[in-house]
Amino acid sequence: MRAYHAKAGAGLWLLGMLVIAMLSTQALTKDWLETGFLALLPPAEQRPEIAEAVRRHNELNNRKVIWLAGAESTQQAVTLAGELKRQLQQSALFSRVLMQLPQQAYIDQYRQLFPYRYHLLDGQTRRMLDNDPQALIDQNLEMLYSPIGQMQAAALERDPLLLSSRYFNSQNPFKFKLEQGIVMLHDGHYSWALLLSDLQDAHLQLDKLEQLLALADTASAHIEAAGGRLMVSGMPLFTARGAQSAKQEISTVGIGSSLGIMVLLLATFRSPRPLLLSSLAIGSGLFAALIICILFFGKIHLLTLVFGASLIGVADDYAQHFLCDSLGVKNWEPSKGLRFILPGLAIGLLSNLLSYAGLGFSPFPGLQQIALFSASGLLVAWLTVVLLFPLLLTGFTFDHQPGLLKWTGYWEQRWPAWAFKNRHGLALLLVALIGGGIWQLRPQDNVRLLQSTPAELTDTADKIRQLFPVSRDSQFFLVSGKNQDDWYRNEQRLLENLEPLKQRHALEYYEGISGFWPDARKQGENYSILKRVLYDSGLLSRYMSNLGFTEATVKAELQQFIAVENNRLTLPEWLKTADEGKRQLWLGCDSASGCQSIVALSGIKNGSALSGLQDLPGVSWVDQVGQLSSLFARYRVRAGAMLAAACAIILAGLALRFGWRDALKISSVPVTAAALALAMLGWFGQLFSLFNLFALLLVLGIGVDYAVFFYIAGHKRASASLAVTLSALTTLLAFGLLAVSKTELVHAFGFTVAAGIVTALISAPLLGRSGRR
Amino acid sequence: MSFIIFIKALVLCLLFSSHAYADEVLPQITARLVKTAIAEGDFRQEKQLKVLRKPLISTGHFTYHHSKGVAWKTLTPILSLLLVNDTHLLTSQGEQTVPVAFGKIFTAMLGGDLAGLSDVFFITGTNQSASWQLQLSPKDELLKKVIDTMRLAGDDELRFVEIRESGGNITRIEFTRISHPAQLSPGQDADFARLSR
Numbered sequence: 001m002r003a004y005h006a007k008a009g010a011g012l013w014l015l016g017m018l019v020i021a022m023l024s025t026q027a028l029t030k031d032w033l034e035t036g037f038l039a040l041l042p043p044a045e046q047r048p049e050i051a052e053a054v055r056r057h058n059e060l061n062n063r064k065v066i067w068l069a070g071a072e073s074t075q076q077a078v079t080l081a082g083e084l085k086r087q088l089q090q091s092a093l094f095s096r097v098l099m100q101l102p103q104q105a106y107i108d109q110y111r112q113l114f115p116y117r118y119h120l121l122d123g124q125t126r127r128m129l130d131n132d133p134q135a136l137i138d139q140n141l142e143m144l145y146s147p148i149g150q151m152q153a154a155a156l157e158r159d160p161l162l163l164s165s166r167y168f169n170s171q172n173p174f175k176f177k178l179e180q181g182i183v184m185l186h187d188g189h190y191s192w193a194l195l196l197s198d199l200q201d202a203h204l205q206l207d208k209l210e211q212l213l214a215l216a217d218t219a220s221a222h223i224e225a226a227g228g229r230l231m232v233s234g235m236p237l238f239t240a241r242g243a244q245s246a247k248q249e250i251s252t253v254g255i256g257s258s259l260g261i262m263v264l265l266l267a268t269f270r271s272p273r274p275l276l277l278s279s280l281a282i283g284s285g286l287f288a289a290l291i292i293c294i295l296f297f298g299k300i301h302l303l304t305l306v307f308g309a310s311l312i313g314v315a316d317d318y319a320q321h322f323l324c325d326s327l328g329v330k331n332w333e334p335s336k337g338l339r340f341i342l343p344g345l346a347i348g349l350l351s352n353l354l355s356y357a358g359l360g361f362s363p364f365p366g367l368q369q370i371a372l373f374s375a376s377g378l379l380v381a382w383l384t385v386v387l388l389f390p391l392l393l394t395g396f397t398f399d400h401q402p403g404l405l406k407w408t409g410y411w412e413q414r415w416p417a418w419a420f421k422n423r424h425g426l427a428l429l430l431v432a433l434i435g436g437g438i439w440q441l442r443p444q445d446n447v448r449l450l451q452s453t454p455a456e457l458t459d460t461a462d463k464i465r466q467l468f469p470v471s472r473d474s475q476f477f478l479v480s481g482k483n484q485d486d487w488y489r490n491e492q493r494l495l496e497n498l499e500p501l502k503q504r505h506a507l508e509y510y511e512g513i514s515g516f517w518p519d520a521r522k523q524g525e526n527y528s529i530l531k532r533v534l535y536d537s538g539l540l541s542r543y544m545s546n547l548g549f550t551e552a553t554v555k556a557e558l559q560q561f562i563a564v565e566n567n568r569l570t571l572p573e574w575l576k577t578a579d580e581g582k583r584q585l586w587l588g589c590d591s592a593s594g595c596q597s598i599v600a601l602s603g604i605k606n607g608s609a610l611s612g613l614q615d616l617p618g619v620s621w622v623d624q625v626g627q628l629s630s631l632f633a634r635y636r637v638r639a640g641a642m643l644a645a646a647c648a649i650i651l652a653g654l655a656l657r658f659g660w661r662d663a664l665k666i667s668s669v670p671v672t673a674a675a676l677a678l679a680m681l682g683w684f685g686q687l688f689s690l691f692n693l694f695a696l697l698l699v700l701g702i703g704v705d706y707a708v709f710f711y712i713a714g715h716k717r718a719s720a721s722l723a724v725t726l727s728a729l730t731t732l733l734a735f736g737l738l739a740v741s742k743t744e745l746v747h748a749f750g751f752t753v754a755a756g757i758v759t760a761l762i763s764a765p766l767l768g769r770s771g772r773r
Numbered sequence: 774m775s776f777i778i779f780i781k782a783l784v785l786c787l788l789f790s791s792h793a794y795a796d797e798v799l800p801q802i803t804a805r806l807v808k809t810a811i812a813e814g815d816f817r818q819e820k821q822l823k824v825l826r827k828p829l830i831s832t833g834h835f836t837y838h839h840s841k842g843v844a845w846k847t848l849t850p851i852l853s854l855l856l857v858n859d860t861h862l863l864t865s866q867g868e869q870t871v872p873v874a875f876g877k878i879f880t881a882m883l884g885g886d887l888a889g890l891s892d893v894f895f896i897t898g899t900n901q902s903a904s905w906q907l908q909l910s911p912k913d914e915l916l917k918k919v920i921d922t923m924r925l926a927g928d929d930e931l932r933f934v935e936i937r938e939s940g941g942n943i944t945r946i947e948f949t950r951i952s953h954p955a956q957l958s959p960g961q962d963a964d965f966a967r968l969s970r
Contacts, residue, residue, distance in 0.1 A: 075892060103915075139866060142853040145831040146864065147818060147845060147879070147944070150919055154940045157824040176870070177860050181915050186860040548825035 006335060006394070009387035016383070020288050027294040034299040035206055035243040040366035042631065049593050050622055053478045057598060057622075060584050061472065065094075065212070065234035066464055067195040069223055074179050074191040080228045081182060081193035084219055088197055091215050093208060098196040100181035105579070110164065112577045116569045117163040118530055118561065119523035122170035123499075123515065125163065126526060133533040136161070137543050144547070160544050160557055161534070171516055174470055174509075185467040192231070192467060199236050206247075206302075209240035233461040238453055245742045246302040253306065253737040260733035261316060264726060268402040269323065277392055278319040285315045285381030292376040297369055304369040306738070306746055311374050314352065314702070314734070315381035317727035318345055321709065322389050324723035325716070326398040327405075334393040338386065344712055347657070348705035349382045351650060355701035358642050359694050362635060367694060405722055412710075412721035412765040419766055430672070437679025441688045445632035454742075469508055469603050477599040477613070478620040479512070484571065487595035488519045490618030494599060497613050506610060508603025513585050517574040527565060535561055632690050639693035646697055647671060650704055658711070666711050669763050670703025677756035687748045695749045699756030702731065706764040721765060728761040798898045799887050802905045806885040807929050807953060812837040813961075814951035816845075821943040835948075837883040838957060841965040856968040863968055878923075882931060894923070904928050 067088070069080040081099055088097045113120060121129070128136040140162050143149040152165050159165070176183045176194075183194040199212075216237065220230040265275045286308060293300045321341050326332040353375050360371035419426055465471060479494055481487030491514040498510045518526060534540040535558065544554045575583055589595040604610060607623070614621035647667065654663035674696045681688050706724045713720035735757070738750025813836045820829040833847040842858030856863040857879055863869070881889035890896065890909065893916065898907035909923040917939065924935040930951045936944040957965070 138851065141851045142847075142865060144820070145818075145829055145847055145851055146853060146855050147946070148855065148862070148864075148869070150938055150942070153820065153822050153942055154938070156822060178870075178915075180913055184860075547829070548822075548827040550826060553824065 006390040010391040013384060013387040016380075017284060017288075020291050020380075023295060024287070024291045027291050031205060032294045032299055033206055034301040035209060035239055035246075039299075039301055040303060040364065042363040042365065042628075047620075049480065049587075049596060050478055050620060053476075053587060053596065053598055054622060054624055056584060056587060057472075057474075057476055057600075060581070061474075062235045063095075063199045063201075064471075065197045065199065065232065065236055066468070066471070067197065067219075068185065068192040068231040068464060068467070069195065069228060070187075070190055070192040070231065071228040072190065074184060076226075076228060077184065077191040077193040078180055078182055080223050080226060081195055083226075084223065084230070085195060087215065087219055087222070088195070091211065093199060093212055093215065094197040095200045096196075096198045099193075101178065101183065103181065109577045110168065113167070113569070113574075114159075114164055115564060116523070116567055117159060117167065118527050118564060119567060119569065120167050120516075120518060121163065121526040121530075122167050124170060125166050126529070129529050129533055133537075133539060137539065140543075141547075157553070160547075160549065160553075161540070183468075187467060194468060206243055209236070209243050212236060213240045213244060231460050231464055233457070233464045238457060241454055241457055242743070243302055246306050249306050249738075249741050249743075249746070250302075252740060253734065256737045257730065257734035261730050264404075264729060268404050268722070268726065269398060270400060270402070271396075273393075273396060274319070274323045277323075277389060278316055280388070281319045281381045281384040282315045284384050285377040285379075286311065288380040289373045289377030293369055293373045296372060297365075300373070301366055301369055303366055303743070303746070304373050306741065306743075307370045307749070308373050308377065311377050311734070314374075314731055315378055316730045317348065317705065317723075318382050318385040319389070320726040320730070321345060321348075321723045322385055322393070323396075323398070324719045324726065326393075326396060327716075327719035327722060328399055330399070332397060334390040334396070337393075338390055340716075342386070343657075344705075344709045345382065345386065347653075347708045349378065350653070351704040352378055352698075352701040354646065354649065355697040358639075358646055358697040361642070362639070362690075362694065363631070364635075367691075402722070404725065405718065408721040408725045409718065411725070412717060415762075416766050430676070433683075434675045434679045437682035438675075440682035440685075441678070443633070443636060444687055444689050445629045445636060446689075472511075472600045472602055473604050474625055475604060475607065475610070475621070475623045476601055477512075477610075478596060478622050479599055480594055480596045480618050480620075482594045484589060484595050485519065487589075487597065487618070488514055490616070491597060491599065494613060494616055494619050497616065498599070498610075501606075501609055506604070506606035507601055508605075510599055510601050511582070511585065512599035513571075513575075513582065513597050516578070516582065517569070517571060519571075520568050523568055531561070636690040636693060639690055643674070643693055643696055643700070646700055650700065654704075654708075662711070665767060666707045667704070669707035669760055669767055670700045672763050673703040673756045673760035674699045676759040677752050680755040681748075681752065684751075686751055687744055689745075689748065691745045692748050692752045695752035696756065698753055699760065702753075702757060703760040703764075706760050707767055710764045710767045724761065724764060728757055731757050798900050798905075798907070799891060799896060801900045802898065802907070803885065803887050805900075805905065805929055806887075806927070806931070808885050809953040810839045811954055811957060812883060812930075812951060813954065815949045816946055817949070818847075818944065818946045821945075823941045835883065836957070836961050836964075837880070838961075838965060839884055842968060843879050843883055844961060844964045846964075854964065856964060858968060861968055882925065882934065885931065904932075 067081075067084060069077055069084050071077040071080055085097055085099045088094055125136065128139075140152075143152055143162070144156070152162050155162065155165060177186070178184065179193070185192040185194060201208075216230075216232045220232070223230045261278065262275060265278060266272070269275070289308065289311070290300065293304065321344065322334075322337065325337040325341050329337075356371045356375040356378070358371075359367045360375075362368065477494060479487060479491040481490050491512050495510070495512050495515050498507075501507060502510060540557070541554050544557065545551075549557075571586075575586060585598045585600060587596040587598065601610065607626070611621045611623065613619060647670075650670065651663055651667045654666050657663075658666065677696060677699050678692070680686070681692055686692075706728070709720045709724055710717070732754055735750050735753040738746050739754060741747045741750060813834065815832065816835050817830070817832045820831075822829065831847050831851075832849050833845065835846070836844040842856060842861075845855040845857070847853045847855075853865055859880065861868065878890065878893065881887070887896070887907070893913065894909035894911055896907055896909050898905060904926060905928070907925045909925065911917045911920050919939060921937045921939045923937070924933075925931060926933040930948065932948055934944075934946045934948075938944070
C-alpha cells in the first residue's frame with residue numbers, strides 16, 4: 001500500500017517534469033535573457049503619452065556610445081580616432097559610426113532652407129529687428145571687417161544680411177573646434193577627438209554586450225600602446241558592465257553555494273545518495289522556475305538569475321528536513337518519516353511562499369520575476385521532496401554520529417540552558433542592539449541601487465559630459481496641444497520661460513522644435529518686420545551701397561525679397577531637413593491626443609526652477625529618475641506595512657494550528673530575527689532601502705520554518721537541530737554570498753538575509769527549551 | 774653651346790637653391806625672426822570681396838601673447854574686439870566656431886612659429902638678405918575648400934600676409950610699428966582674461 005503510494009507520487013512527479021521539459025523546448029528556443037537596466041523599473045505611473053515620450057527619449061539615448069581618443073597633439077588624436085573608427089566599423093556592432101561631421105548633410109540642409117531665410121529668423125535676430133535694427137547691421141559690419149567671417153563673406157552676394165548664417169549659427173549653439181572635420185575637445189593642452197556611434201539595437205543580447213566591452217578594452221589597449229588614451233561612455237556600456245558583474249556573481253554564488261552544500265552533505269551523511277537527491281530537488285526546482293518565469297514574463301532578467309542562484313540554499317531545506325529525520329532511527333521508513341515532518345514542511349513552504357508573494361505585489365518587474373522564480377522553484381523542489389523522495393529513500397539509513405551533531409548538540413542544549421540563566425542580561429542586550437541599530441538607520445531611495453556601476457565608468461561619464469556638454473539630461477518637458485497651432489503656442493510659451501532660466505544658469509541649454517521652426521503665422525510676421533524696418537525703410541539699400549554693392553545687385557536683392565513673400569515652410573518639410581536629434585523631438589499629431597513634442601534639456605543645475613514650469617498650459621515635466629526615487633520611498637513605507645501584515649498573518653496561521661500562546665512563542669523567533677537584521681543594517685552603516693524590507697519578508701518566512709521545526713520536534717530534537725543547522729548553513733552560503741555583489745540592491749539583500757538567518761538560527765533552539773519548562 | 778647649357782644649368786641651380794624647400798628655408802627664416810613672449814603692433818587689413826566694388830579696409834591694433842593667444846582690436850571703421858587662441862574664438866557676438874585651422878594659423882603666424890604652420894601647409898619660400906617670403910598651400914582637404922594659398926613676407930618681423938580664398942576673395946594684412954613689451958598692459962590682461970574664462 002505504502003509502496004504503491006510512493007510509486008504513484010513518483011509517477012506524478014515524473015509527469016509534471018515531463019510537461020515542464022516539453023514547455024522548455026518552446027521557451028528556451030527564443031531570446032529569453034534580459035540584461036537592460038530599464039527592464040527592472042516599473043512602467044511609468046502616468047499618462048500613456050508620457051510613457052511613450054519617455055520611451056522615445058530613451059530609445060535614442062540608450063543606443064549611443066561616445067568615444068574620445070586623446071593624445072598630446074591634435075594630429076595624433078586624429079590618427080588614433082581614425083584607427084578607432086576602423087575598429088568600430090569592423091565590429092559590425094553599430095548602425096552608425098560618426099567621426100567627420102557630415103558636410104554634405106549640412107550643405108543640403110543649407111540649400112533646402114535658404115529660400116526661407118526671410119521667414120526663419122532665429123530668436124536673437126528677431127529681437128534685434130524688433131528693438132534696434134541698426135545693431136543687426138553693425139553686427140554684420142563687425143563680422144565682415146574682422147579677420148574671420150570668410151564663410152559669411154562668401155555668402156554675401158546671395159544673402160547680404162547674412163540671415164542664413166545667423167539662423168544656422170543659432171541652430172548649433174555648441175561651438176566646437178574642428179580638425180579635418182573631426183570635433184576636437186581640449187582639456188588644457190590635451191586633445192580629444194570625438195567619435196559617436198549608435199548600436200544597431202537598443203536591446204543588445206548578452207554576447208553582443210560582451211563584444212562591446214571586449215571592443216572597448218582592446219581599443220583602449222591599442223590606443224594606450226600608441227601613447228594615447230581612450231574614454232568611452234554611454235548607456236549600453238553601463239548595461240554591459242552591469243551584465244558582466246551579474247554574470248560573475250551568478251557563477252560565484254552558484255559555484256560557491258553548490259560546493260559548500262556538497263561538502264556539508266557528504267560530511268554529514270557519508271553517503272552520496274543525500275547529495276544526489278538534494279541536487280535533484282534543487283535542479284528540478286531551478287529548471288522549473290526558469291521555464292515558468294520565461295513562459296510567464298517572456299524574458300527573464302539577469303538579476304533574477306543572480307537571486308535564483310541563491311535559491312539553491314533555500315530549496316535545499318526541505319530535503320535536509322527529510323533526510324535528517326532518519327537520524328539514528330533503526331529501520332527508518334521514508335513514508336513514516338514523511339508523515340512526521342509533513343506539517344513542518346507544509347508550514348515552511350507556506351511561510352516561504354507567503355513571503356515571496358509579498359515581493360510579487362511590488363510594482364517592480366524585477367522583484368515580481370524574483371518572486372515568481374523563487375516561489376515556483378521552491379514549490380517544485382518541495383514537491384520533489386514530498387513526491388519522489390519516499391520512493392528513492394527506500395532503505396536509506398543514517399545511524400552514524402556526524403561531526404556536526406556535536407556542535408548542534410552544544411547549540412541546542414547548552415546554549416539554551418546558559419541563555420535561560422542569563423535571560424535578563426541577554427534581553428537587555430537584545431533591546432539595546434535592536435534599538436540602537438534601528439535608531440541609526442538612514443533610508444536611501446535612489447534608482448541607481450538597481451545597477452552596479454564601477455566608479456571608473458561614472459567618472460569617465462562625468463569627464464566626458466564636462467568636455468562635451470551636449471548629451472541630453474534624462475529630464476525633459478512634454479508639450480502638447482489640441483492641434484498644431486495650440487501645440488506651437490504652448491511650446492513657444494515654454495521656451496520664452498526657459499530663456500531667462502538659461503540666462504540665470506539654471507540649465508545650460510534647451511532645445512525645442514518651435515525654436516527652429518516658426519509656424520506659418522510667425523513666418524509671415526518675420527517677413528513683415530524685415531520688410532518694414534530694413535527693406536521699406538531704406539536701411540538695407542544704404543547698408544548695401546556703403547559696403548560697395550553695385551546698384552544692380554541692390555535692386556536684384558529687393559526684387560528677390562518681394563518675389564518670395566508668400567513662401568512658407570511646413571513642419572514636415574522642416575523636419576525632413578533636421579538632423580536625427582531634432583527630429584526625435586517631434587512626437588506627431590493624432591486625432592485622439594492632439595500634437596506633442598519633447599523639449600530636451602542639457603546641464604540642468606536647478607531642477608526645481610524647471611519643474612515649476614509645468615503649470616504652463618500643455619506642459620508636463622518628466623523626471624523619470626526623480627519619479628522612480630519617490631516611488632522607491634513610497635514603496636518603502638508600503639513594504640513596512642506589508643511586513644507588519646505578514647507578521648499578523650503568520651501569527652494568525654500559527655494560532656490556528658498551535659493556539660495563541662504557542663503561536664506567539666513561535667513567531668517571536670522570526671520577528672526577533674527580522675528586527676535584529678534591520679538593526680544590523682544600522683550598526684554596520686549598510687544601505688537601507690525598500691529592498692532590505694523585502695529581504696526581511698524572506699527572513700520572516702525562514703525564521704518561521706526553523707521555529708516550527710524546533711517546536712514540533714519533541715523527542716526528535718537532535719535530528720531537528722541537525723536539519724535546521726544544515727538548512728541555515730546552506731542558506732547562509734547562498735544568500736551570504738549575495739553580499740559580495742557589486743549591485744547595491746543584491747548586496748543589501750544578501751546582508752539582510754544573512755543577518756536574519758544567523759539570528760533565527762541562534763534563537764530557534766531557545767524555543768522548544770523554554771516551551772518545555 | 775656647351776657654355777650656354779652650363780649657364781642655364783647654373784641659373785636653374787641658383788633658382789632651385791633660393792627657392793628651396795621648407796626644410797631648409799624655414800629654420801633660416803625662423804632664426805631671423807625676433808621671438809619674444811609678447812608682440813604688439815598696428816595692422817591695416819584690406820578685404821577684397823568679389824561682389825563689392827571697393828575693398829573693405831579696417832585698421833587697428835593687435836596683441837600677441839605666447840600662451841594667451843591673440844587680441845585683434847579693430848578701431849576703424851567699426852570698433853570691435855576679437856580674441857582667439859588654439860581652441861576658442863570670442864567676438865562681441867559671443868563664442869564662435871573656430872574656423873578650420875584658424876586659431877593655429879593666427880597664433881603661429883603672429884608668434885613667428887613657422888614650424889607650427891608646416892603641420893597644416895606645404896611651404897616653399899625664399900630667404901634673401903633684405904626680406905623673406907613664404908608660399909603656403911593647405912595640406913588638409915577641408916582647409917583647401919576655404920583657402921587656396923597664403924603668402925607671408927617680412928624681415929626680422931612678419932610684415933605682410935595675403936590670404937587667397939578658394940572662392941576668389943582676397944585678404945591682405947600689413948603690420949607696422951611692431952614692438953615687444955616685457956609685459957601686457959592691464960587693459961590687454963583684462964581682454965585675455967575674458968578668453969580664458
